[in-house]
Amino acid sequence: MSEVQFACSTEETHQVGKPQAPSFTGPFTTEGGLTAITLSSPSEMDQWIGEWIELAQQTEFCNAFYEPTFFQAAVKNLASQEDWQVVLIKEDAEDKLIGFFPFVRGRGPARLSELSLWKSKLSFLTSPLIRSGSEQQVFKLLLKHLRTMQPRVDLVELPMTLAEGRVHQELHRLIRDNLLTTYHYDHYSRAILTExxxxxxxxxxxxxxxxxxxxxxxxxxxxxxxxxxxxxxxxxxxxxxxxxxxxxxxxxxxxxxxxxxxxxxxxxxxxxxxxxxxxxxxxxxxxxxxxxxxxxxxxxxxxxxxxxxxxxxxxxxxxxxxxxxxxxxxxxxxxxxxxxxxxPWVDSCAVPNHPMINRLWSERRSIEHMVVSLGRPWANIVLGAMPLLRSLKRTFRKPKR
Structure with missing residues (x-):
């Protein structure tokens, strides 16, 4: 499905008295009763606020840093001149928002074009919001949507995501099924307390x-x-x-x-x-x-x-x-x-091996920082070479005195 520009308003499809669905303009991709939309500014999320709040309550694991109150305050006060590419996944039949991916465009290794889930200085998790039970369909459509974006996208960075649960499982299923090349910058655990x-x-x-x-x-x-x-x-x-x-x-x-x-x-x-x-x-x-x-x-x-x-x-x-x-x-x-x-739980948001909280709380949750290639040959080569380059850098790095 190719990417096109369009303007859409669903006013005619709603009965009198029923809340009107948000209108939008921008690139979109459709498949299997779902639509992926790209917004060029977080301010456009204002018209989706009700659906956004509802989605945040329907995820398997909550992410307070992508809920409206935190995200909007962070964007307003902490964001710089970002090139926003906020991707929304909506279910056409019920006109419901089922996926929220606040990407920003930048440059990755070897100057490759990269989308990264946005993380402010004061955020401690970037797991996207996906309605529980819809993870597989959402990731499948997201991959197709990102591959048709213009300007093109080579890499997707996931800087601080939860490495457990269905979102993690379905993401890695997508990576395996499509033979996507990945590189892990980091993988660590941090303290969590459960009921x-x-x-x-x-x-x-x-x-x-x-x-x-x-x-x-x-x-x-x-x-x-x-x-x-x-x-x-x-x-x-x-x-x-x-x-x-x-x-x-x-x-x-x-x-x-x-x-x-x-x-x-x-x-x-x-x-x-x-x-x-x-x-x-x-x-x-x-x-x-x-x-x-x-x-x-x-x-x-x-x-x-x-x-x-x-x-x-x-x-x-x-x-x-x-x-x-x-x-x-x-x-x-x-x-x-x-x-x-x-x-059910409280996340410490602490750095790995924190001396105080790690003593008090013995349970852990896994966090990863990963980059995924969308399949273009040069992007695959660059990511595939990253472990070797990292090893060489460590080998020849001068020891600290």
């Missing part, structure tokens, strides 16, 4: 009784300094206040000393304020704070959904470092999560 554990038993098993008792002693020592309490952002009207508390607290932490605090970058600060405010109103973020005499000493920001959570940001006051306030607020969060049973 069904007893809090005391889990901590005793993971860190030992001695360390568990020590953290309880640290909390008692904090209580000797004044009144210690844990609070959450239950009132949706105070999202901005919680954002202010967190930003000021992070500025007092090691991130502030190192120049990497959100408040030290105006764009990141504005993004975080918008994110916390909007998701607090929608119930999509939990701000947990440890307060001493009414002043925050440690805070944890978690992105929340029914299918899973993401521990997004943590901050603590360096003045109280010897009392381990960051660990204490983390332990309180663990206890709340395991006792509430409101979500």
């Amino acid at each position: 069904g554990h007893d809090y005391d038993e889990l901590l005793t098993e993971n860190i030992g009784r001695h360390h568990f008792r020590e953290y309880r002693r640290q909390l008692r020592r904090m209580n000797n300094l004044g009144q210690v309490e844990f609070r959450t952002n239950e009132d949706p009207e105070y999202g901005e206040c919680w954002a202010d508390w967190f930003l000021e607290l992070e500025l007092k932490s090691w991130k502030g000393e190192g120049g990497s605090a959100l408040k030290q970058d105006p764009q990141q600060e504005e993004f975080f304020r918008e994110l916390v405010t909007s998701r607090t109103r929608a119930g999509g973020v939990e701000m947990l704070g440890m307060f001493l005499d009414g002043e925050p000493v440690a805070m944890l920001c978690t992105l929340v959904s029914q299918k899973g959570c993401f521990e997004y940001k943590i901050a603590f006051d360096q003045e109280y470092k010897k009392y381990s306030p960051g660990m204490l607020v983390q332990l309180h969060k663990m206890q709340r999560f395991l006792e509430s049973k409101r979500s």
Whole structure:
């Protein structure tokens, strides 16, 4: 199926009183009752907002970083001059959105044309949104659509995707069935906490009784300094206040000393304020704070959904470092999560081998960074040579002194 330009409005096909489907212009490909559409700007997603929200709730594993509140705030405040190619897959019969792939165009190895799933500086997962059960049909149509794009596309980069579940399985089935060449930049695991554990038993098993008792002693020592309490952002009207508390607290932490605090970058600060405010109103973020005499000493920001959570940001006051306030607020969060049973898992969003969270949480989820060739000979040759080139680079790299 060749790619063409068209303008479409489905107004005539809808009865009076039924919500009107979004109209769109741009390249499209159809097959098997599905249509793939390319949008040239994320702002065009505004007309798809209802379908987008519904799709985000229908995936096998949620990805809060591609949900509307996070994605729109990130694009508004953190995106540079991107060459956007947002690919949507819709089901024609029910006029439903079943796939969301926010690509940006760039250059890959050997200056090959490359589409990459967009990842901001403050995002920790780029798994596309695909309606559960539709993964095989969506990937099949996506491959056909990308192969007909103009200007042509040689490579597709998937920079931080979940390497498990049906999306991963169907992607690799597509790669095998079409003999596509791939190259893995990275494959690692990061800590995850799942429901069904007893809090005391889990901590005793993971860190030992001695360390568990020590953290309880640290909390008692904090209580000797004044009144210690844990609070959450239950009132949706105070999202901005919680954002202010967190930003000021992070500025007092090691991130502030190192120049990497959100408040030290105006764009990141504005993004975080918008994110916390909007998701607090929608119930999509939990701000947990440890307060001493009414002043925050440690805070944890978690992105929340029914299918899973993401521990997004943590901050603590360096003045109280010897009392381990960051660990204490983390332990309180663990206890709340395991006792509430409101979500099946929480992703740490941590780097591999994180010294703190890897001790507390023993379970892992796999993350991969992969590039896929769409089948053109030169792209296959370049990707096929990447392991050798990487090995040569490591062999002749001068050791650090």
